[in-house]
Structure formats: structure tokens, C-alpha cells
Amino acid sequence: MRKQNVTKRALKIYHAYNPKYFPLSFLQIVFQSISPYFNLWMSSEIITALYEGREKRELYVLVIITLLGNFLLQGFEAALGRGVRTASEVLANNEAAAFYRKTLSLDYDKIENPEIRQLRRRIEENSWINSHGVICMRDNVEAVLRWSINIIFSVVLFAEMFSRITKVPFHWLSLGLFAAIIAFSVFTVIFQCRSGKGISDVWSTVSDLMLRENRISAGHNVYGMDNRIYRQQGILSQLWEKMGKEHLKAFSEVNKKCFFLTMPQVATSRLSQMCTYLIICFYCTLGAFPVGSVIKYIGYLGKMTQSIGNLFFVINNLRNNERFLETYLEFFDIKNDMYQGSLAVEKRSDKKFDIEFRNVTFRYAGSEEDALKNVSLSLKVGERLAVVGKNGSGKTTFIKLLCRLYDPSEGEIRMNDFNIRKYDYRQYLDIFSVVFQDYNLLAVPLGNNVASGAVWDGEKAERVLDEVGFGKRYEEMPKGLETPLYKNFDEDGVNISGGEAQKIALARALYRDAPFIILDEPTAALDPVAEAEIYARFNEIVGDKTAIYISHRLSSCRFCDKIAVFDKGRIVQVGTHEELLADEKGVYSELWHAQAQYYT
DSSP states (O other): OOGGGHHHHHHHHHHHHOTTHHHHHHHHHHHHHHHHHHHHHHHHHHHHHHHTTOOHHHHHHHHHHHHHHHHHHHHHHHHHHHHHHHHHHHHHHHHHHHHHHHHHHSOHHHHSOHHHHHHHHHHHHHHHTTTTTHHHHHHHHHHHHHHHHHHHHHHHHHHHHHHHHTTSTTHHHHHHHHHHHHHHHHHHHHHHHHHHHHHHHHHHHHHHHHHHHHHHHHHSOTTSHHHHHTTTHHHHHHHHHHHHHHHHHHHHHHHHHHHHHHHHHHHHHHHHHHHHHHHHHHHHHTTSSOTTHHHHHHHHHHHHHHHHHHHHHHHHHHHHTHHHHHHHHHHHTOOOOSOOOOBOOOOOTTOOOOEEEEEEEEOOTTOSSOSEEEEEEEEOTTOEEEEEESTTSSHHHHHHHHTTSSOOSEEEEEETTEEGGGBOHHHHHTTEEEEOTTOOOOSSBHHHHHHTSSSOOHHHHHHHHHHTTOHHHHHTOTTGGGOBBSSSSOTTOBOOOHHHHHHHHHHHHHHHTOSEEEEESTTTTSOHHHHHHHHHHHHHHHTTSEEEEEESSOTTSTTOSEEEEEETTEEEEEEOHHHHHHOTTSHHHHHHHHHHHHHO
16 A cells, blocks of 8 residues: 555545535535635725725625625534534444444454454554544545635735735835745745644654553453452552653653744744734835725735645644554455355255364464364264363364354365365355354344344244243233343333343244254353253254254253363364263263262
């Protein structure tokens, strides 16, 4: 990505979120810019009329024009301001939606990649500190438009003043005086650019400090229960006191450097103003223009000098903001590399889908150790497989590979004699119903959660809810399947307990009616007896589907056809419950006897 294209690319993307925003903002800036020039013009006309002793009627007309003009300008500006605020809200919502769409479109391995997560966090942190990124770009682009329009207005009116000066004696003096004004203006702009760059560099240092402070805040739950129980307020107070001293020192340096950086700019700006006053007053005494025009022309020249300096300042800000825009664009430039496949998944009424792991090894990005090592396992249609092992043994990773959320680092997974990578990715996902350990329900009506869609089959949804033991709670819900879950978006929403949420997640898996159904420790929060009861009920409901039960507790194992025992990323035992118990030195026997009291 070439440096000079960064702002242009980001602006194009940002503008696409709501194409109405910048045109409305531009019109608002135009009317905002016209207002001060109009008032300067009318003020000069009124003062000239008073000075020349014109009739009261003419004065009243000028005052009425001024008042009416301001009323119309402010009315247009207010109407446009309302449109700009609405367009800004739409733009912000569409930007947020774009982030969600991009995130959801990424390969799952990228969503879990720590570097990509950190990239997304950096974008948010940049926006927190001085609105770096697209907000800073937007504000500075609007400022460029504002100061450019002011310069155009000033130059047009300056030309009118210059044409009047050339018609009076000593007009040749104006060349020298105007040259002085231009020279001082150039010096002002140069110092503005130099000081602006210096100030931006200083503020970048402070921004880095503030980012560190935010990370410390985010990394410490200062309101947590641990802080109350263990009285950690003292530790946090020391940390914040240290950060406060660094903060104060940094801002003291900023103020000191900003003072010395802006002094030359202020000096040249004041000299430029002095020359402006001298020129205009001198030619006013020569009769080049009426006395009231002194206010008008001084205002115009002052605005022109100020606008030129500010224009270069915001252009410098746009350049300094490019490093934050690069982070923003880097996120949207992330490419998916998971092969999507093209082979159609056969729709089989007999649900005959045999799957085999062949010497599968997998390592997560950024990890130095394999999560799975040389795993081989076959799964036949209609089988009940229990996957057990201690925490961190590789059980969930096994399921992620089975569902093709990740592809193996080595080896392959085959379904009906084809590598699963060859199957159409979306169709392959559709053959699985999974209740993950960290499942998620949405703050939408119950029916949408069960069906995972905008519409649902009411009879089917009610049946599966009853099958998983949610029937009694369902009867208490006032709106049935239309009952919103939680109160995030609806005051009539119903808050549900963890156990009730688990049952809804189980019902969602049944509703999909996929050939494979997988329970990945969704009942880990329940006591072992309650977990055993849910697994027993679920085993009856599954019917002829292929089922996989994952747990570090062994309540699901007795009714399974086969048990795979994981330990440190490897399958160390495979067999039935009785076969594995017979191996008294095996991992399964050790786990079973440690937990047997809960199931006896």
C-alpha cells in the first residue's frame, strides 16, 4: 500500500458507509462559511451609511436585510445540521455493521488469531485517543473543505479591494505593503507547518502513554469482587499514582514544547495583522473605499491568513493520521485462505456419513506446541462416541477440526473416502449440530434462537423444547415463541438462568436435524448428577443420528458405543466403557474411579 493512497482509500471506504454524509456536510460548511462574510459585508454597509448620514429608511432596509439574511442562513444551516447528524448516525451504524460483516466473513482461525484480535483492538484504542483513524480523517477532511471555502471567499473579496486601491494615488505603495503581507503570511504558514508537525509528534507520544493507561484500565477489573475481598485498592492506587505522575510529566512537556513551537507563528501572524491594518487604514484615508469597508476588508484579510495557516495545519494532521488509517485498512485487507471446496455433500436419507481422522496433527497460530498429535480415529454412521480427558487434552480442538473450523497442520480428515476440504464448505457445516461449551444465545425472540433463523416452524420448535425439558418453563412465557430473551433491546424480554439457556441451546441443535450432533461440554456448569440426567435424556432423543459427547466428566460414557480418551493432545485409549475400566492403569480408569462417587 503506497503511503499517499492511504487517506484516499480510507476516505473512499468511509464514504461508502453513507454516501449522503459528505455532500450534506459540505453544504452545511458552505452556509456556515457564508454567514461571517455576509455579516462583515452588511456591517460595513451599515457603518458607512451611518458615517455618511444617509436616510433612516435606507438604514432600516440594511438592518432588515441583515436580520433576514441571518435568519435564512441559520435556518438552512440548522436544517442541514439535522440532516448531517442523522447521516452521521447512519454512517456510524453502517461502519459498525461493516466491522461485524468482515469479522463474520473471516475464516474461523483468523478470528481466533491473537494478532488479528490485537489488530482489531488497536483500531478501537486509536479511536479512543484523540479519535485517531477514520474519525480524525473525517474531521480533517471537513476542515480542509471549510478553510478552502474561506480562502476562496477571501480571495474574491480581496480582489475587489485591490481593484479599488489601484484607482487612487500612491497605489504603487500597495505593491510593497501587499508583498509584506504575503511574506508574513508565508512565514506564518511555514511556522504553522513546522510547529504543527512538532506538536503532532509530541501528541503522538502522549497518545501512546494514554493507550497504555487504557490497557491498564481494561486489564484490571477495578470494580471486581476480588478487589473487595483481598483489599487490592492499595495496589491499584499505587499503579494509578505512578501513571498519574507520568501523565503529568508528559503533558507538562507537551505544553512547554507547544509554547516554543507556536511562538514564531504567533509573532508572524501579529505582524501580518499590523500590516493589514496599516494598508487598509492608509487607503481608506485616501478615499479608496468608505470607512465602513475597513471592518470588512480587515476581516477578509484576517480570515484569509488564518484559513491558509489552518489549511496547512489540517493537511499535516491528515498526514500524521495515516499511520492509524493503515491499521484500519489492514483489518479490512485480511484475506481468507481456507479452501472452500466445490464437491456437493450428498443428501442422504440414511444419514450415512462415515468420518475418519488419519494421522492428524494441529498447532494453533502463535503456539509452540501441538494441540493434537498424530490423531487417528474413525466414526461410523449412527455411532455414539464419547470424547473424554482432562482439561487441555485436545477434546475441543478435535471437534473444531471435525467441523472444519480449522484445517489440520498435518494429516487429513476424510468423509465417505473424500478429504473434507474438497466438500463445499457451507454444505459440509450444515451436516453438524453442535452445542459448544461457550455457546451463545441472542437477545431475540425464543423462536429465532431455537430455529437460528428469521422464521421458524412453531410445532417443531415447541416439540424440541419439550424434549430437552424446557416445556414447563415455556408454558410460563407470556408470548410463547415470540417471547424476547433478555432485556437488551426489549423491556418485555425474559431473563433466563444458565440451566435454561443450556436447554435452549440443546433444543437449537435438535431443531437443525443434522446427521451429526455434538455436545462439547455444554453442561460443564451443572453438577455431575444433573449432567448425567441431561445426557441420558439426550441420548434417547438423538435417535439414529451420529452423536459425539465431549466431557472431562464421564457421565456420558456408559451408553456410548465407543470412548476415545485424550491426554496431552493424543488419543491414548479407545474402547467401550467396560473395556477401558478393565485397564486399571489406563487414564480412563483413573478418571472414572476419581469421579465414581458422583454416579453411584
